[in-house]
Amino acid sequence: MKKVLLFGDPGIDDAIGIIYALLHPQIDLIGVVTGYGNVDEKQATANATYLLQLAGRPDIPVIRGATGPFSGEVVTYYPEIHGEDGLGPIRPPENLVTNVQRFSAVHELIEKHKGDLSIVDTGRSTSLAASFILSGAELLQSVKEIYLMGGAFNYPGNVTGVAEANFHGDPIATDLVLEKGKNISIIPLNITNRAIVTPQMIDTIAAYQSNPFSSLIKPIIDFYNEAYKDLIPGLNGSPMHDSVTLFAMVSPQYFHFISRRVRVDTSELSRGRTIADFRVKPDDEPPETLDRIAVDFNYQAFANDFMNIMTRR
Ligand code: BDR
Numbered sequence: 001m002k003k004v005l006l007f008g009d010p011g012i013d014d015a016i017g018i019i020y021a022l023l024h025p026q027i028d029l030i031g032v033v034t035g036y037g038n039v040d041e042k043q044a045t046a047n048a049t050y051l052l053q054l055a056g057r058p059d060i061p062v063i064r065g066a067t068g069p070f071s072g073e074v075v076t077y078y079p080e081i082h083g084e085d086g087l088g089p090i091r092p093p094e095n096l097v098t099n100v101q102r103f104s105a106v107h108e109l110i111e112k113h114k115g116d117l118s119i120v121d122t123g124r125s126t127s128l129a130a131s132f133i134l135s136g137a138e139l140l141q142s143v144k145e146i147y148l149m150g151g152a153f154n155y156p157g158n159v160t161g162v163a164e165a166n167f168h169g170d171p172i173a174t175d176l177v178l179e180k181g182k183n184i185s186i187i188p189l190n191i192t193n194r195a196i197v198t199p200q201m202i203d204t205i206a207a208y209q210s211n212p213f214s215s216l217i218k219p220i221i222d223f224y225n226e227a228y229k230d231l232i233p234g235l236n237g238s239p240m241h242d243s244v245t246l247f248a249m250v251s252p253q254y255f256h257f258i259s260r261r262v263r264v265d266t267s268e269l270s271r272g273r274t275i276a277d278f279r280v281k282p283d284d285e286p287p288e289t290l291d292r293i294a295v296d297f298n299y300q301a302f303a304n305d306f307m308n309i310m311t312r313r
């Protein structure tokens with residue numbers, strides 16, 4: 001059983017990631033840190049709270065994270081992909097039973113689970129980078145492992161020609177996390193774009209009606225599939241960027257990783273572009289500076305796992 005602190009910006013695929021984490025028998029979700037990205041921080045917090053309420057897990061705190069990047073610039077959201085409120089056609093109810101906590105709770109949770117914590121970040125990196133600054137790199141380095149959804153090591157990206165949305169959203173923050181963090185694994189767009197969930201898979205999950213999320217999963221993923229029809233014509237389904245990252249954390253044996261030092265471009269021209277030395281003979285780097293980059297995975301294992309977890313009772 002892995003203790004997991006999940007940072008994200010729900011958003012449809014983050015919401016499916018939270019559901020996946022709640023249903024997974026090997027994940028003990030100890031908190032969700034919500035930040036801006038697909039929607040604003042307030043909406044992300046309401047959406048995460050709603051999912052935890054549906055699960056009957058008010059014991060799991062939702063911790064309010066960053067409202068924007070370190071640069072202070074105005075943020076663009078993505079209602080055309082995630083819906084007005086971030087859950088496709090679903091609007092969370094007004095009177096949520098909340099266990100919403102202030103950002104300082106991140107520090108307390110990391111301290112409490114020192115040495116035995118997995119962090120997964122499926123959103124912009126600002127909140128995680130702020131944890132490094134506020135709690136100190138040493139405490140964060142005691143975390144067992146960090147999994148980041150982000151980056152694009154093959155062009156194109158999804159938000160610009162060269163960059164993926166999470167690393168593009170706050171490249172200063174992502175670069176800081178990569179610089180200060182230890183035991184980091186990156187699940188980039190090259191992988192997540194291939195983690196397709198088809199309408200047929202969703203219909204099967206919906207037919208089971210096996211858990212509190214069954215009636216939610218279909219409408220939100222149907223919305224996401226429709227959005228992806230415009231983004232990538234001809235695609236049968238949509239990529240579950242954030243769930244496949246959680247799958248990688250629980251089941252790394254289905255992924256092929258290579259180790260390189262990764263940096264993120266903070267310049268304007270190619271903002272958010274991931275940089276790693278893929279030459280046959282890369283320059284030597286000290287082992288502690290290397291990050292693991294997923295370069296291949298077993299799609300069938302992902303699809304089977306997704307179906308198993310999403311239909312659990
Ligand atoms: C990532 O960006 C967000 O929009 C998605 O939720 C995902 O985490 C994909 O680039």
Ligand code: CA
Pocket residue numbers: 008009010011013014037038122123242
């Ligand atoms: Ca996300």
